[in-house]
Amino acid sequence: MVYRIGVDVGSTHTDAVVIEPPAKLVHAVKTMTTPDVTTGIVRSLERVVKESGVDPAEVDAVMFGTTHVINAIVQRKGLARVGVIRIGLPATAAIEPMLDWPQDLREKVSAGTVLIRGGHEYTGEEIAPLDEDAAVKALKTFAGKKVDAIAVTSVFSIVNPEHELRVRELASKYAPGIPVVLSHEIGSIGLLERENATILNAATLPVMRRAIRALREALERLGMPHAKMYFAQNDGTTASEDYVAKYPVFTVIAPISNSIRGAYVLTGIPNAIVADTGGTTTNIGVLVNGYPREALEVDIAGVRTNIRAPDVLAIGLGGGSIIRWDEETREVRIGPDSVGYRLVEEGIAWGGNTVTATDIALAKGVMKIDDPRCNPERAKKLIPAWLVEKAYAKMVQMLEDAIDRIKTRPEPEIVILVGGGSAMWPRRLRGAREVIRPEHAQSANAIGAATALVGATIDKAYSYEQIPREKALEDAKREAIRKAIEAGADPSTVEIVEVEEIAMPYLPGNAVKVRVKAVGRLSPGRG
Amino acid sequence: MWKMSRQDILDLAVGAAILGAGGGGDPYIGMLMALQELDKGREIRVADPEEVPDDSFVVPVAGMGTPTVLIEKIPSGSELVYALKALEEYYNREADFLTPIEAGGINSTIPLVVAARRGLPVIDGDGMGRAFPELQMTTFHLYGIKATPMSMADEKGNRIVLDTIDNYWAEKIARVVTIKFGGTAWIAIYAMKGSDYKRAAVWRTMSLAIKIGRAIREAKERGKNPIDALTEASNGFLLFRGKIVDVKRFNVGGFARGEAVIDGMDSFSGSKMVIKFQNENLIALRDGEPVAMVPDIIVVVDQETARPITTERLRYGLRVAVIGIPxxxxxxxxxxxxxxxxxxxxxxxxYIPIEKLMGR
Structure with a gap:
């Protein structure tokens, strides 16, 4: 027998599941998320292995959805000192790198920024030839300063990456051993946003490296030294440890995508709205052809980036959200504060004194909880009926409004409810053609992690007048397939799942932005 | 004459996006450029139109081209210095004042950079009082001021001076040059005497934008309604409040056009608004009757934050307020x-003025 383990880190809970591929759930556990993240993951692994009774020797892969990278950025902890090179002079000098970063983050990360001549026009022609002398000088300076990583961003590198590639080549000679991150491998059009993502990627290289090492040690301790490790990416796919060690920023908000993917795996429905209700918040996202719909720009701890990430609307309403009656306005107030994991101590149904969203649903009689300590009768007795009605109506309205906001068309959609708090929702919602709460909905995130396909998405830009459309698309597809294999996909299973072409307005020569996503199964063999 | 602070620049960017009427480009890049000038220790001085002597030489400066290139090939900051210099050489006279040609969108902040670099004051006014897509759509044009001789420059230092038979030709030729420059160009245009500026410009639009941005920020800081603050500061009208239920985009005779349909909420419940847009929002119809028309400013903002939503970002489901500004x-x-x-x-x-349509 072959098993697979999925682990997903949320703000309150860390979930772990054992599955029998492709997607049969064997066992699921919920543990507390710990401040260092790793401890909570290890605990969940220990428990899920022990309780499921699977032989660790039969686990071929462990798939993580983790918050190591985002936490490190938010807390400014353990980040690399990055030497920043921008290629684009004489253009771009009017806004220097990291100009609008939060100051404390910039001070932690920046080991100096250098602008040099080079870069390209949207047509792929050079703005100026690459100033190799300046590049070498910068690289030597950074090597002398012993920077931890170097981030290189060139103007229109998504049209022509030549100058970035050349700097990496020079770095192997003049700054040997220092990792170099190139922007065309990280982000899309938009120099500042792509540069920011590239610097964040460089800054979090050691964070990811340490996480991988700690988790690898844990697997060894738990009798799974042979198991391969994969990490969920923001776009709903997963990638090998070697790959995310190079591209940690691709995992920065992966857990949100895991829930959306998990909803697809549990229902088989490729196009739907997914509401993931946890202890404190509900994240609402959209499934498009089995993957999360992506946002245009993503703010990471105060830094604007254009990495691929799910388009999610978060509302401050989860199972532990605190419900209050405001005498002054004569209205129910819901959250945004929550009792979080202390629901099982503080919630009315558990003998506590705080009215939570879960208590309201229990008193209303729409929700059942399989926990001997939970007494819905207590909630029914202690919370006045009028408050139950008012509060529940408002909770449902908040969810319905959020669902409506994330939609892009008026037609009713299928809504899939997942997450630990999802049992509190009714079976009917305004704007929903159908409301589905699949079996194992509370573990959708970890199931999403455990069942993810290996994948990669690439962004490039072409002028179809210079490179014919067919040739350009072929080039982009080949690049995406190569990346997916690099991320750990089995070459014989890789397929293109998405090709998007967006014309760039007001430019002649048929300038088009192309995005291609390729996915495949986990490559066989032991790690 | 007063000096612009960091906070003024941040507020200006917000207010300029409002005056952009759904178009004009995101002032974000121009805002960062202006902030960097202050970081480098340079000053941005603003002059009131009253302070401009009749015989002074006023030069409006701006960027033109495609936003897609602008966000990738960020300017060097010297382009406008080159363009200005080229025009000064052509006229054999140095500029005394700079000014924006449009108060809305990115061109509201672009002149601040060259003002800082050259140490020239920028006049609190512009040639539109909002944003428009073409070079001849200025009050300067209306008052018979010639767009040319105008100069254009790129970051490499290429410079061109155009002298055309009329302002429409200036627009046509400049567009072609912009493409050759790589998609963006930086221009000095409608050079004129101080007396002409005072006659032809829309006055005090920069301080208006700052006032709007500040009002929205302060309302948020104090937990007050930013939409009320916006209408009050802009002397505008709340035209509608509702949810976007449909957005159509189509091509008519080579022009990208669109229509957004909004379903009323709150006191507008049961009512429908249709907004017709091209680059900017141009007509607002409530239940079939116009309530605001171009050239009055129609801006669609997020209902909670008052953040303006550009025409290309209008989509189903957004909760919006529609504001009209005379x-x-x-x-x-x-x-x-x-x-x-x-x-x-x-x-x-x-055309019927918005005040009349709204019965004020």
Missing amino acids: CSEKWRTPEGLKVVGPKYFGYDYE
Whole structure:
């Protein structure tokens, strides 16, 4: 027998599941998320292995959805000192790198920024030839300063990456051993946003490296030294440890995508709205052809980036959200504060004194909880009926409004409810053609992690007048397939799942932005 | 004369996005450029139109081209210095004042950079009082001021001076050059005497934008309604409040056009608004009747934050408020309406000022 383990880190809970591929759930556990993240993951692994009774020797892969990278950025902890090179002079000098970063983050990360001549026009022609002398000088300076990583961003590198590639080549000679991150491998059009993502990627290289090492040690301790490790990416796919060690920023908000993917795996429905209700918040996202719909720009701890990430609307309403009656306005107030994991101590149904969203649903009689300590009768007795009605109506309205906001068309959609708090929702919602709460909905995130396909998405830009459309698309597809294999996909299973072409307005020569996503199964063999 | 602070620049960017009427480009890049100038220890001085002597030499400066290139090939900051220099050489006279040609969108902040670098004051005013897509759509044009001789420059230092037979030709030729420059160009245009500026410009639009941005920020800081703050600071009207239920985009005779349909909420419940847009929002119809028309400013903002939503970002499901702001009186003449009235943009409506439509 072959098993697979999925682990997903949320703000309150860390979930772990054992599955029998492709997607049969064997066992699921919920543990507390710990401040260092790793401890909570290890605990969940220990428990899920022990309780499921699977032989660790039969686990071929462990798939993580983790918050190591985002936490490190938010807390400014353990980040690399990055030497920043921008290629684009004489253009771009009017806004220097990291100009609008939060100051404390910039001070932690920046080991100096250098602008040099080079870069390209949207047509792929050079703005100026690459100033190799300046590049070498910068690289030597950074090597002398012993920077931890170097981030290189060139103007229109998504049209022509030549100058970035050349700097990496020079770095192997003049700054040997220092990792170099190139922007065309990280982000899309938009120099500042792509540069920011590239610097964040460089800054979090050691964070990811340490996480991988700690988790690898844990697997060894738990009798799974042979198991391969994969990490969920923001776009709903997963990638090998070697790959995310190079591209940690691709995992920065992966857990949100895991829930959306998990909803697809549990229902088989490729196009739907997914509401993931946890202890404190509900994240609402959209499934498009089995993957999360992506946002245009993503703010990471105060830094604007254009990495691929799910388009999610978060509302401050989860199972532990605190419900209050405001005498002054004569209205129910819901959250945004929550009792979080202390629901099982503080919630009315558990003998506590705080009215939570879960208590309201229990008193209303729409929700059942399989926990001997939970007494819905207590909630029914202690919370006045009028408050139950008012509060529940408002909770449902908040969810319905959020669902409506994330939609892009008026037609009713299928809504899939997942997450630990999802049992509190009714079976009917305004704007929903159908409301589905699949079996194992509370573990959708970890199931999403455990069942993810290996994948990669690439962004490039072409002028179809210079490179014919067919040739350009072929080039982009080949690049995406190569990346997916690099991320750990089995070459014989890789397929293109998405090709998007967006014309760039007001430019002649048929300038088009192309995005291609390729996915495949986990490559066989032991790690 | 007063000096612009960091906070002024941040507020200006917000207010300029409002005056952009759904177009004009995101002032974000221009805002960062201006902030960097202050970081480098340079000053941005602003002059009131009253302070401009009649015989002084006033040069409006701006960027033109495609936003997609602008966000990738960020300017060097010297482009406008080159363009200005080229025009000064052509006239054999140094500029005394700079000024924006448009108060809305990115061109509201672009002149601040060259003002800082050259140490020249920028006048609190512009040639539109909002944003428009073409070079001749200015009050300067309306008052018979010639767009050319105008200069254009790129980051490499290429410079061109155009001298055209009229302002429409200036627009046509400049567009072609912009493409050759790689998609963006930096221009000095409508150079004029101080007396002409005072006659032809829309006055104090920079301080208006700052006032709007500040009002929205302060309302948020104090937990007050930012939409109320916006209408009050802009002397505008709340035209509608609701949810976007449909957005259509189509091509008519080579022009990208669109329509957004909004379902009323709160006191507008049961009512529908249709907004017709091209680059900018141009006509707002409530239950079929116009409530605001170009050149008056129509801006769609997020209901909670008052953050403006550009026409390319309008989509189903957004909760919005629609605000109407009266345009400059200069546009409200037969000549002005010929250049930027509803009919110029292809809509068969007789222009009626927003104040009249709203019964104020």
